[in-house]
Structure formats: structure tokens, C-alpha cells
Amino acid sequence: MKFWGLTIKVNPLFLLVFFLFFLLDMMAEALVAFGLVIIHEFAHLIMAYSAGYKVGRIEIFPFGGMAEYSGFLEMEPWQEIRVALAGPVFNLFFALLLYLFLYSGLLKTNHYLLLLLQYNLLIGIGNLIPALPLDGGRVLRAFLVRSRGIKRGNELAIKISKYFAISGILVGIIVLSLGKANLWFLFFFFFIYGMINKEEKQLLYYILQYLSRREDFNRGLKIRELSGQVVDGSLPVKEAIYYLNPVKYSLFYILDLNSNIIGIISESRLLSSYFGQKDKELLMKDII
Incomplete structure (x- = not known):
């Protein structure tokens, strides 16, 4: 469905969970959870818009959502961290306000307000777990990509x-074996593990998409910090691209067998050689 030009897709797994809530006569819980997940995603969207990015599509899962951003969000780790944290921060801030209103007596305690408080805490804290595709995992990835590069960071x-x-699955199984059943906890971590495997399968595509868009990103910058790296001339181009610094413009100083500098290759030259040549076995010394 479309809302203000934004495509919102509801994942079938979310519908299954919604149906289970219905069978368990927990429709109030389902509606509160669904509403908070939507608002959580809109918090991401608002932060992305404020940073100059647009969101074309959001897919809603049982424990959150995934948005597709236009622009170059993945090129700017600090912006990605801000956007990722917007959702959990909103939920936790909402929970804090609600608690203060209930504690002070400004609001009268009832079942629905307690549900709202509980689910805000669950969604906020749950999404801060440093595991992809949760928001905490996106923050972790942004830090690692910034320090280790696009491939090693991911x-x-x-x-x-x-x-x-x-670890979450093992804890869930242990708790279950002790007779303290919490199937939602177990389901949550099985879901996360499945999504991580999906992220892993799409990693090469994600990296290539990142690299192909990097030149467009560079063209929009008037000034950028420089990163210099010394590499052996026999290093394959297809491996060198993974050493690009995610937040700086890269220059590669090429060495011969005697450790003498025989040339300098810019980031732009490296990327154009990789994407423009059919021979993917090119060495760095071949493109000087």
C-alpha cells in the first residue's frame, strides 16, 4: 500500500504473527504492537528526511521494519547511526514520558496504557541489540565499516x-527446558538468525552496489579527507577495492618487488578499472 508516496509492504511473517495474536484473543496487543512498529519506522523516516535522504519503501516485520533509502546513506556512517537510533530513542522516550505521567497520576493506570508502556520498552530495547537487521546491528555495522572498511566491517x-x-536461541531453549516457556523470546531470535543469513547472502550484492554508487557520491563533494595506502603491485584489483576508506578519498601507492613506488592509483581510477574491464584478474600494477 502507498501512504504519502511511500510504499509500505507488510511481510507475510508479520501477518502470521498478527493471526496468532487473533487466535490467542490478544487483538489489543496486536494492534498496539502494529501501531508502535509503524510509528517506530516513521521515526527513522523523519530522521532520514531531516538528513536529506528519501525513503521509497518500508517493509514491516514482526519486530520492526526495513527501509530502502535513496541517496548515499551507506557512505556516511554517522548519518546512518543517527537514522538507526531514531526508532529506539523514540520508543524509549515515549515509554519514559508515559511512565512519568502514570507515576505522577496525570494519567489513570489501565490495561491499554500499561500495554503501551510495555511494548514501547520491548521494541526500543529489543532493537538496540547489536545484531543485524536490528537498529543496534546497523549502528554496529556503521562503526565497523568506518574503522575496518566495507567488506571486513560487514x-x-x-x-x-x-x-x-x-546465544539468544540457546538461552530460550534453556528457559523452555526449565518449564518457564517463553516461545516469543525463542521465535524472536530464530527470526533474527534467519534475517542475518539473508543479509549474509546479499552481502556481495550490497558491496558491489556500494562501490558502483561511490563515484557518484564523490562527484558531489567539494572537499574530502585523503587516505593513502601502500600496496604491492601484484595485489588483484578485485581485492584492492575492499581497502577503500569509507569516509575518506583513497590513494594507492604501488610498490614493485624492490619496494620502490612505481605509481599512484586514485580511487576513481581503481573503480573505473574494476567496473570497466571484463578481465577481473587485473593486478594493481596493470592499471597504473
Whole structure:
């Protein structure tokens, strides 16, 4: 469905969870959860718009959503962190305000307000878990990409995310075996693990998309910090692209067998060589 030009897609898994709530006679809980997930995603959207980005599509999952942004959000880690944190911060701030109103007596406690308080806390805290595709995982990935580069940063973020998901599944199984059933907790971490595997399968596509858009991003900048790296001339171009600094413009100083500098390759030259040549076995010394 479309709302103000924004395409909103509801994932079938969300509909399944909604149906389970219906069978369990928990429609009030389902409506509160659905409403808060939508508002949570709009908090991301508002922050993205304020930073100059547009959102074309949002897909709603049982525990949050995923948005597709136009522009170059992935090129600017600090902006991505701001956008990622907007959702959980909204939920936690809303929960704090609600608690203060209830505690002070300005609002009379009832079942629906307590549901609102509880679900805001669950969505806010749950999304801060540092595991993809949760908001905490996006923050983690942005930090790692900034410090380790696009490929190694993403790979490490996926590895850490898997540790958290597997740990959550194990805790859920242990709790279940002790007779303290919490199937939602277990379902949540199984869902996260499945989404991490999906992210891992799409990683190469994500990296190539990032690299293909990087030249357009560079053209829009009037000034940028410089990053210099010294590499062996026998390093394949297809490997060198992963050493691009995500927040600086990269220059590569090419060495021969005697460790003498035989040339300098700019980031633009590297990317045009990679995407413009059919021979993907090119070495750095071949494109000087």
C-alpha cells in the first residue's frame, strides 16, 4: 500500500504473527504492537528526511521494519547511526514520558496504557541489540565499516550478529527446558538468525552496489579527507577495492618487488578499472 508516496509492504511473517495474536484473543496487543512498529519506522523516516535522504519503501516485520533509502546513506556512517537510533530513542522516550505521567497520576493506570508502556520498552530495547537487521546491528555495522572498511566491517558485523542470535536461541531453549516457556523470546531470535543469513547472502550484492554508487557520491563533494595506502603491485584489483576508506578519498601507492613506488592509483581510477574491464584478474600494477 502507498501512504504519502511511500510504499509500505507488510511481510507475510508479520501477518502470521498478527493471526496468532487473533487466535490467542490478544487483538489489543496486536494492534498496539502494529501501531508502535509503524510509528517506530516513521521515526527513522523523519530522521532520514531531516538528513536529506528519501525513503521509497518500508517493509514491516514482526519486530520492526526495513527501509530502502535513496541517496548515499551507506557512505556516511554517522548519518546512518543517527537514522538507526531514531526508532529506539523514540520508543524509549515515549515509554519514559508515559511512565512519568502514570507515576505522577496525570494519567489513570489501565490495561491499554500499561500495554503501551510495555511494548514501547520491548521494541526500543529489543532493537538496540547489536545484531543485524536490528537498529543496534546497523549502528554496529556503521562503526565497523568506518574503522575496518566495507567488506571486513560487514563480515564482522554479520559474525557478531550470529553470536547474539545463537546465544539468544540457546538461552530460550534453556528457559523452555526449565518449564518457564517463553516461545516469543525463542521465535524472536530464530527470526533474527534467519534475517542475518539473508543479509549474509546479499552481502556481495550490497558491496558491489556500494562501490558502483561511490563515484557518484564523490562527484558531489567539494572537499574530502585523503587516505593513502601502500600496496604491492601484484595485489588483484578485485581485492584492492575492499581497502577503500569509507569516509575518506583513497590513494594507492604501488610498490614493485624492490619496494620502490612505481605509481599512484586514485580511487576513481581503481573503480573505473574494476567496473570497466571484463578481465577481473587485473593486478594493481596493470592499471597504473
